[in-house]
Amino acid sequence: MGNAKPMRVVVAGCGGISNVWFKSINSQPEIEVVGLVDFMAAAAEKQRDVYGLAGAHIYGSLDAALRACAPDIVFDLTVPDAHADNVIIALEHGCHVLTEKPMAHTMPDARRALAAARLAGLQYAVMQNRRYSSGIRRMRALLNSGVLGTLTTVHVDFFIGAHFGGFRDHMVHVLLLDMAIHTFDAIRFVSGADATGVYCKEWNPQGSWYDRDASAVAIFEMTHGIVSTYRGSWSSEGKSTSWESQWRFIGTNGSAVWDGNDVIDAETIRPDPGPVFRHAYDVVIPSALAVLPADHAHDSCIRDFIACVQQGRCPLTSASDNIKSLAMVFAAIESADSGGHVTLVE
Ligand SMILES: NC(=O)c1ccc[n+]([C@@H]2O[C@H](COP(=O)([O-])OP(=O)(O)OC[C@H]3O[C@@H](n4cnc5c(N)ncnc54)[C@H](O)[C@@H]3O)[C@@H](O)[C@H]2O)c1
Structure with a gap:
């Protein structure tokens, strides 16, 4: 400017x-x-x-x-x-x-x-900072390249033994409300699909230092026929995932796993001469991105918002889009409370 x-x-x-x-x-x-x-x-x-x-x-x-x-x-x-x-x-x-x-x-x-x-x-936008992290950008670029074929399935694991103390120890639906919005928004961002339905189970594992709801499992039905699963806990000690979760993507031509940090491993079917029991696979090398400082995602989101206000552009994390991620959180909670399937409505 x-x-x-x-x-x-x-x-x-x-x-x-x-x-x-x-x-x-x-x-x-x-x-x-x-x-x-x-x-x-x-x-x-x-x-x-x-x-x-x-x-x-x-x-x-x-x-x-x-x-x-x-x-x-x-x-x-x-x-x-x-x-x-x-x-x-x-x-x-x-x-x-x-x-x-x-x-x-x-x-x-x-x-x-x-x-x-x-x-x-x-303009009205939300600090959904993880959309600006380098790992998620690389993962999204890999999926958009089409190398895995058509995306069918997304599995996400989030396991961190987080001892915050304070209000979270007593919060209802603590994992889904306070953390899963990041993960659910990331599912939408990388897959390009929106949730249409969900089954969810919440519980508090034995030995949990939270009053309730520190663990959850959810199955989301998404647009384009994609199914996405989420397994998460804030009360699980050892073998932690990254704060960005640990991911597996399955497409019609191969699969990718992402550790939530900088490591993405992908394999695609090697063209075979005829029918086989199991295919051989080629390793896919995702494009590199500069490693950015930890605060950069907040910084990039703020910069982008300012530029959008100045230029009259729609921000990447506009509220009109973000409400679809928030709806995943509240539908999962409704399913956990009711014990049944919940259809998402905007
Ligand atoms: N994007 C991320 O990665 C990320 C990380 C941490 C926290 N957060 C979010 O940031 C927000 C704040 O979290 P925090 O950790 O800074 O909380 P905090 O409790 O440390 O700070 C909140 C501050 O807001 C003040 N406040 C509360 N209601 C107010 C009101 N109506 N008017 C004026 N002041 C008010 C409080 O006095 C307090 O100083 C939350 O929504 C939290 O979910 C996001």
């Missing part, structure tokens, strides 16, 4: 994740933070001082900040049950919004916020 004036931004929520955001913001001259909002003034004051945001005034409510600052953009880094209301307040003040995941705490809240954004004609 050359010499264009910076975009004026109010940041709501100055807790743990704001450290990642402020590092990115401080590296972008396109952004000027004019206000910080937090119920706890001390949290906002601390971040203002740590990140040298001397020009930012501090407010106890988003509404007060927007009245005083009239910014272009709101970054909402508050807790999940505040997201939808904050988005709607920001839109009413004419602001574009990039909000932390999850988009909302319930599906009706998500639909309400999305309807408000459509009415206002303003």
Whole structure:
């Protein structure tokens, strides 16, 4: 944008994740933070001082900040049950919004916020940062190349013994609500398919340090006839997967496994002279990508959002797309609660 004036931004929520955001913001001259909002003034004051945001005034409510600052953009880094209301307040003040995941705490809240954004004609996107990580980009490129043939099946495993302490220990549906949105969104992103139905079982394994729901298994029916399975636990010690999960993709011409980090192994059928019991396979070498720093996915998502506002483009993690990933979370929860199959409706 050359010499264009910076975009004026109010940041709501100055807790743990704001450290990642402020590092990115401080590296972008396109952004000027004019206000910080937090119920706890001390949290906002601390971040203002740590990140040298001397020009930012501090407010106890988003509404007060927007009245005083009239910014272009709101970054909402508050807790999940505040997201939808904050988005709607920001839109009413004419602001574009990039909000932390999850988009909302319930599906009706998500639909309400999305309807408000459509009415206002303003940008509304979600920090679904993993869409910008190098591993998922390479995996998606491999699938899009068509080398595996037509994708039929996606299996995902997520196993980490995570001892957070605090609110998560007592949270209902903790794994599905707090973590699986990343994995479910990644399934949609890499496969290019949307979920249409789900069976899900949740439980709390013996010895779990969570009150409930630390493990889940889900089977998703997807568009294009794809079936996707998810097995996950935050209460499983040893043999951890990556935070991005561990993946197997099966296509009509071969399979790929991805460790969630930088290793992708793929094999495709070697053309055979005639009928065989088992085919021989060729190893597929996926294209290389530069290894990027850990914070880069948040940084890339923020940069892309700013560019989309400036250029009037739709962000990769727009709320109108992200609501389909959120719907997978709530359909899985409904299935686990009811013990039956759930059909997804947008
Ligand atoms: N994308 C990711 O990888 C990722 C990682 C961690 C957290 N998150 C998400 O970021 C959000 C914040 O998480 P966190 O770990 O920073 O939480 P946190 O509890 O450390 O911080 C939240 C802050 O928001 C403030 N707050 C809450 N409601 C508010 C409101 N209505 N108005 C103003 N201030 C309010 C709190 O006082 C607190 O300072 C959550 O939605 C979480 O799911 C995303």
